[in-house]
Amino acid sequence: MRTKIPLAICFLSGAIMFLQYFSRHPMAKTVYSGILDWWQIIFAFTLFVGVAAFIKNGVKSISRRNDAPYKAVSLAGLLLMPILALIGGVKFGSPFLWVFDNMQAPMQSTVFSLLAFFVASASFRGFRARTIPAAILLVSAVFVLLGRIPIADYITQSFSSAAFWIQDYPSMAARRAILIGIGLGSMTTALRVILGIERTYLQGER
Amino acid sequence: MPIFDATTLPTLVVSAISLIIVAYAIISVKRGRGFEIREIPGLKAIDEAVGRATEMGTPVVFTPGWGGDIQRPTTIASMNILSSVAEKTAEYDCRLIYPTHDPVIMAVAQEVVKEASLRAGYPDRYRADDIFYITSSQFGYAAAVDGLISRTKPASVFLLGTFEAESLIMAETGNSVGAIQIAGTDSTIQLAFFIVACDYTLIGEELFAASGYLSQNKSILSSVKAQDMIKILIALFIIVAIIWATIDSTSTWWRY
Amino acid sequence: MTSQRVRWIIFGSLFVLAVVSYLITIKLKIRPSPQVQKTYDYIETLPPSSVLLISFDHEASSLPEIKPIAQVILRHAFSRNLRIIGMSLFAEGTAIGYNMLSETAREFDKGYGSDFVFLGFKPQYISAILGMGESIRSVFPEDYLGNPLDSLPLMKHIDNYDSISMVISIADGDRAVQWIEYAGARYNQKILAGLTAAMITTYDPYLNSGQLYSVVGGLKGAAEYETLYGRPGSGSRGLLAQTTSHIFIIALIIIGNIIYFRNRASRKGRG
Numbered sequence: 001m002r003t004k005i006p007l008a009i010c011f012l013s014g015a016i017m018f019l020q021y022f023s024r025h026p027m028a029k030t031v032y033s034g035i036l037d038w039w040q041i042i043f044a045f046t047l048f049v050g051v052a053a054f055i056k057n058g059v060k061s062i063s064r065r066n067d068a069p070y071k072a073v074s075l076a077g078l079l080l081m082p083i084l085a086l087i088g089g090v091k092f093g094s095p096f097l098w099v100f101d102n103m104q105a106p107m108q109s110t111v112f113s114l115l116a117f118f119v120a121s122a123s124f125r126g127f128r129a130r131t132i133p134a135a136i137l138l139v140s141a142v143f144v145l146l147g148r149i150p151i152a153d154y155i156t157q158s159f160s161s162a163a164f165w166i167q168d169y170p171s172m173a174a175r176r177a178i179l180i181g182i183g184l185g186s187m188t189t190a191l192r193v194i195l196g197i198e199r200t201y202l203q204g205e206r
Numbered sequence: 207m208p209i210f211d212a213t214t215l216p217t218l219v220v221s222a223i224s225l226i227i228v229a230y231a232i233i234s235v236k237r238g239r240g241f242e243i244r245e246i247p248g249l250k251a252i253d254e255a256v257g258r259a260t261e262m263g264t265p266v267v268f269t270p271g272w273g274g275d276i277q278r279p280t281t282i283a284s285m286n287i288l289s290s291v292a293e294k295t296a297e298y299d300c301r302l303i304y305p306t307h308d309p310v311i312m313a314v315a316q317e318v319v320k321e322a323s324l325r326a327g328y329p330d331r332y333r334a335d336d337i338f339y340i341t342s343s344q345f346g347y348a349a350a351v352d353g354l355i356s357r358t359k360p361a362s363v364f365l366l367g368t369f370e371a372e373s374l375i376m377a378e379t380g381n382s383v384g385a386i387q388i389a390g391t392d393s394t395i396q397l398a399f400f401i402v403a404c405d406y407t408l409i410g411e412e413l414f415a416a417s418g419y420l421s422q423n424k425s426i427l428s429s430v431k432a433q434d435m436i437k438i439l440i441a442l443f444i445i446v447a448i449i450w451a452t453i454d455s456t457s458t459w460w461r462y
Numbered sequence: 463m464t465s466q467r468v469r470w471i472i473f474g475s476l477f478v479l480a481v482v483s484y485l486i487t488i489k490l491k492i493r494p495s496p497q498v499q500k501t502y503d504y505i506e507t508l509p510p511s512s513v514l515l516i517s518f519d520h521e522a523s524s525l526p527e528i529k530p531i532a533q534v535i536l537r538h539a540f541s542r543n544l545r546i547i548g549m550s551l552f553a554e555g556t557a558i559g560y561n562m563l564s565e566t567a568r569e570f571d572k573g574y575g576s577d578f579v580f581l582g583f584k585p586q587y588i589s590a591i592l593g594m595g596e597s598i599r600s601v602f603p604e605d606y607l608g609n610p611l612d613s614l615p616l617m618k619h620i621d622n623y624d625s626i627s628m629v630i631s632i633a634d635g636d637r638a639v640q641w642i643e644y645a646g647a648r649y650n651q652k653i654l655a656g657l658t659a660a661m662i663t664t665y666d667p668y669l670n671s672g673q674l675y676s677v678v679g680g681l682k683g684a685a686e687y688e689t690l691y692g693r694p695g696s697g698s699r700g701l702l703a704q705t706t707s708h709i710f711i712i713a714l715i716i717i718g719n720i721i722y723f724r725n726r727a728s729r730k731g732r733g
Binding site: 029032033036037039040043044047090091092096097100101104105108109111112113116117119120121123124125127128129130138141142145146148149150151153154157160164167168171172175176179 | 468469472473476477480490491492493495521522523524525526554557558560561564565584585586589590592593596600606607659662663664666667670680682685701704705707708709710711712714715717718719722723
Binding site for chain 1: 207208209210211214217218221224225228276278279280282283285286289308309310312313314318335338339340341342343344345346348349371374375378392394397399402403409410411413414415417425426429430432433436437440
């Protein structure tokens with residue numbers, strides 16, 4: 001019973017969402033809108049789960065003196081932002097937006113900027129002409145890198161044309177092939193979940 | 207108002223063909239026909255990765271990435287691999303750390319790992335605290351996982367799920383601590399980063415085939431085989447459409 | 463040389479290059495690409511009072527790259543007296559989008575409620591995109607500031623995508639794909655994407671098939687658009703740093719290969 005009911009709900013929901021796609025009948029639209037509304041409501045509740053888990057984890061770490069100062073800062077941030085939003089609102093110029101613009105946004109951008117450094121070190125390590133296909137890949141990478149900067153146009157416009165050609169033809173062909181495979185994999189995985197063949201999400205059953 | 211929307215007919219036809227092929231594959235299996243999947247190096251290396259972590263006395267870090275939630279097939283595929291990895295780590299008494307960005311994924315992962323520990327015969331080796339929610343923010347999550355990898359210096363890192371820009375940040379950090387890395391994602395952009403930075407990469411539908419490959423469950427293997435059959439049909443369709451469009455450039459039947 | 467030391471050299475050099483590039487000013491000649499030209503031409507030819515839905519589907523992390531794109535499109539749209547409905551499918555994008563929309567609207571003396579509106583954030587993006595195709599009010603009964611949608615003059619005759627000329631998704635991930643696959647496929651809504659450079663190739667298949675109208679990508683795309691708009695901004699400013707970084711990475715690739723072939727030759731010599 002513990003697994004049969006969720007499996008039945010899963011099958012019914014999947015079947016209904018699949019069938020409603022093929023109909024514009026008002027009844028189908030009503031069912032569809034209803035499911036979308038419930039989806040939103042359920043998701044909103046899962047946010048509470050996340051906040052509760054975060055607070056529980058943080059308090060536990062502080063009590064065990066495990067990275068306590070960092071956990072304290074995290075919890076302080078979690079409490080401060082809603083308080084600021086409730087007191088000062090979220091309008092243009094509010095304290096909430098000030099903290100977001102001057103603390104969160106720069107911190108996020110800083111971590112994102114690490115990507116540039118890691119791309120440089122990965123390129124140095126990874127782009128070696130070990131074989132002919134690797135050499136072709138290397139040359140393509142150089143063309144695409146040059147095609148994305150305006151200075152290459154001063155030398156010749158062929159770089160940006162070559163970059164667009166590489167993106168539009170060989171790269172796109174490979175990507176489409178991978179996307180078809182991923183699409184099919186997603187479809188069969190979804191089908192397995194709907195038909196109850198795949199049950200890992202349900203208490204880890206295999 | 208008609209019940210059936212005629213503009214969706216092509217989608218219905220393709221869906222019906224796919225369902226028939228999947229049904230045929232499942233029925234064939236029930237009638238005793240076996241299906242095999244070729245060796246997938248990334249999945250074969252799971253044993254090696256967990257063994258290495260056990261020998262070195264360091265944990266295994268498994269991250270599902272930031273980009274997906276539980277409804278995504280990629281996340282479900284990642285859970286299947288987690289189940290296998292968790293069973294092995296329980297067997298070898300190796301610590302498994304699973305940081306996540308989504309509370310629902312955290313809840314499901316806790317159940318998956320708990321069940322895997324039970325299956326391995328070591329329910330006491332399940333540590334709920336090692337499966338935790340960090341934040342839903344992309345780079346907050348990336349920074350936290352990076353910090354975790356830098357501090358714990360895991361011997362093995364699994365990067366399996368939906369990743370976005372944080373993929374290379376995590377993969378390079380894993381590389382810098384000398385971890386063996388097994389990665390797989392549905393994003394073609396991030397796949398390129400993983401191929402450069404990781405030891406094994408599951409490309410395209412190899413990630414989705416993992417469930418059948420690891421469990422050797424006949425029903426799941428049959429759906430993987432059905433996937434291959436549909437792909438052959440798509441390839442034939444593309445070849446026919448290319449030839450037709452080349453001969454008759456005004457044709458549009460292959461477009462819908 | 464240890465790999466750690468090599469990493470430090472690479473990271474340090476790149477940092478210095480990027481900082482120096484922002485300190486000096488070199489004006490680069492920028493040739494607009496066909497996609498950016500297409501975007502510019504479309505917005506330029508829209509009748510005044512047409513409505514654009516701009517979704518800020520990105521996080522704060524990609525602001526340095528995304529903000530120039532969003533800003534120049536907003537400036538162009540406001541200069542053409544187009545009306546804008548803003549929203550976000552990312553929690554972080556909400557504050558960013560509202561800020562950017564309000565700041566840019568001030569430059570053009572545009573009024574909230576009549577010239578622009580910000581709806582706010584909706585979780586579960588797929589259901590939000592699909593829901594707006596039926597009724598925007600069912601998804602957003604109130605705007606970000608708590609005003610009922612019916613009280614806003616701009617929203618009086620806007621029920622769903624039928625009244626919207628184009629959806630512009632300013633994204634740093636694959637959220638624009640959801641706009642294409644749900645709003646575009648189901649409701650035939652025209653979609654344009656403003657993207658980080660890393661994401662452009664993800665959208666090439668959609669561009670080629672016509673499902674995505676056009677793309678403005680990365681700092682270069684922003685700089686190209688600023689050239690067409692006639693007012694340089696942060697896109698043009700950041701392009702020199704991008705140029706020097708790309709040249710540095712090409713140099714690293716060349717040096718890496720020289721080291722590789724030299725080591726291979728010396729191994730062959732010893733062997």
